[in-house]
Amino acid sequence: MTNTATSALLTPYSAGSLSLPNRLVMAPMSRHRAHEDGTPLPVVADYYAQRAEAGLLVTEGIWPHRRGQSDWRIPGLETEAHVSGWRAVTQAVHARGGRIFAQLMHGGRQGHPRSRLLGDIPAGPSAVPVPSPVHVKDGKAEAPMPREMTTDDIRTAIDDHVAAARNALWAGFDGVEIHGANSYLTHQFLADNTNLRTDAYGQDKTRFATELVTAVAEGIGPHRLGLRLSPGNPQFGMSEHDPAPAYRALLDTLDPVGLAYLHLTDNDDYPALADLRPRWSGTLIANVGENHEPTTQHQGERVLTNGHADLVSYGRAFLTHPDLPARIAANDPLATPIDMEHLYTPGAEGYTDYPTLEEERTRRLAAAAR
Numbered sequence: 001m002t003n004t005a006t007s008a009l010l011t012p013y014s015a016g017s018l019s020l021p022n023r024l025v026m027a028p029m030s031r032h033r034a035h036e037d038g039t040p041l042p043v044v045a046d047y048y049a050q051r052a053e054a055g056l057l058v059t060e061g062i063w064p065h066r067r068g069q070s071d072w073r074i075p076g077l078e079t080e081a082h083v084s085g086w087r088a089v090t091q092a093v094h095a096r097g098g099r100i101f102a103q104l105m106h107g108g109r110q111g112h113p114r115s116r117l118l119g120d121i122p123a124g125p126s127a128v129p130v131p132s133p134v135h136v137k138d139g140k141a142e143a144p145m146p147r148e149m150t151t152d153d154i155r156t157a158i159d160d161h162v163a164a165a166r167n168a169l170w171a172g173f174d175g176v177e178i179h180g181a182n183s184y185l186t187h188q189f190l191a192d193n194t195n196l197r198t199d200a201y202g203q204d205k206t207r208f209a210t211e212l213v214t215a216v217a218e219g220i221g222p223h224r225l226g227l228r229l230s231p232g233n234p235q236f237g238m239s240e241h242d243p244a245p246a247y248r249a250l251l252d253t254l255d256p257v258g259l260a261y262l263h264l265t266d267n268d269d270y271p272a273l274a275d276l277r278p279r280w281s282g283t284l285i286a287n288v289g290e291n292h293e294p295t296t297q298h299q300g301e302r303v304l305t306n307g308h309a310d311l312v313s314y315g316r317a318f319l320t321h322p323d324l325p326a327r328i329a330a331n332d333p334l335a336t337p338i339d340m341e342h343l344y345t346p347g348a349e350g351y352t353d354y355p356t357l358e359e360e361r362t363r364r365l366a367a368a369a370r
Helices: 043-050 080-095 151-170 185-190 207-220 243-257 272-279 297-305 316-320 324-329 357-369
Strands: 013-015 018-020 024-026 056-062 100-104 134-136 139-141 175-180 225-229 261-265 284-287 311-314
Touching: 024 324, 043 080, 056 080, 080 100, 080 151, 100 151, 151 175, 151 207, 175 185, 175 207, 185 207, 185 243, 207 225, 207 243, 225 243, 243 272, 261 272, 272 284, 297 311, 311 316, 324 357
Parallel strands: 024 056, 024 311, 056 100, 100 175, 175 225, 225 261, 261 284, 284 311
Antiparallel strands: 013 018, 134 139
16 A cells, blocks of 8 residues: 655655655665675676665775775775776666765774785774674684874875775766764774874864865765764774764864765764754755664654754665665555575675565465465
8 A cells, every 4th residue: 555645755855966756865784795806796786776766875885995995795996897896786776767876984993804805904093903803704803903094094095085986986876975984994083992093183083084075075076975974873892972072073164065965873872963963054864773773664754854854864674675665655564574694695695685565465466376
């Protein structure tokens, strides 16, 4: 049965460079479907094309250079092979009428020599290790002590992002999202316990994020650039005692740049959406499912109606419901379970074999007719 009243999530949205048929954004989710060199597998094109009815797709995190590789079989955007692999993805999405941004994700301290092509120790703002075991290509291992980045390392990381952003446009992406959240490099510079530096990047914890965003915006145009932040997110041992001052200052600096959007996750201890929405004049994407149960239709609608965001990103709901807009139009309960066994395996199983609502109905009718 279809909604008699259109859900706010299904209404079109247009602002700046974004012209979207609905307000549903597919959140970035790592799926480990890349060759060992970081080139996306052919099945990745099928996966994103299946979900092209979203207002906007944001890819899984992609390392800008192998210096920033966080895990095995995470994709990259460094080489010609990477660009060619991603071009097949963007062409498949565009053929279905979709729009897709590439998320650039530098691991910083995240990583292990056994999961990095360079086989080296990862580097972050300070020599502070991840407090729990990390995934490697052959299981799990204790996290290594990361190397503290030099100022040259910082400049190189920024240059790597600019180069990868240009590669993303060459691969056909509609834009790029910088991953400044969820414990990765930019978040590490913002957090209290992972940035113990005494230089300018420690005295002003927003400095790296500001320089990075500014450089990439200059490299590809701010209208093609988004930024994801997760103030106060404790994942992987991150600690931000009082996130508000730093993030308010960061947004005050970046708002005039004219980015395509800000992608912001909420937090139980710090209501980032309510606090920061008034400081952001451009498009704001809200994510309210981080560290919680999967976001429901009602929760997404409430975010829009209370004015905290213009768009809402869904992760797990898009993972198991490739036709999420149609599901919401039909008031479907979004109850398809995740195939946890194949969540990160390299094949199509548990990846591109989730049925659409129409397929489910066809199967039920066929079963009833037997």
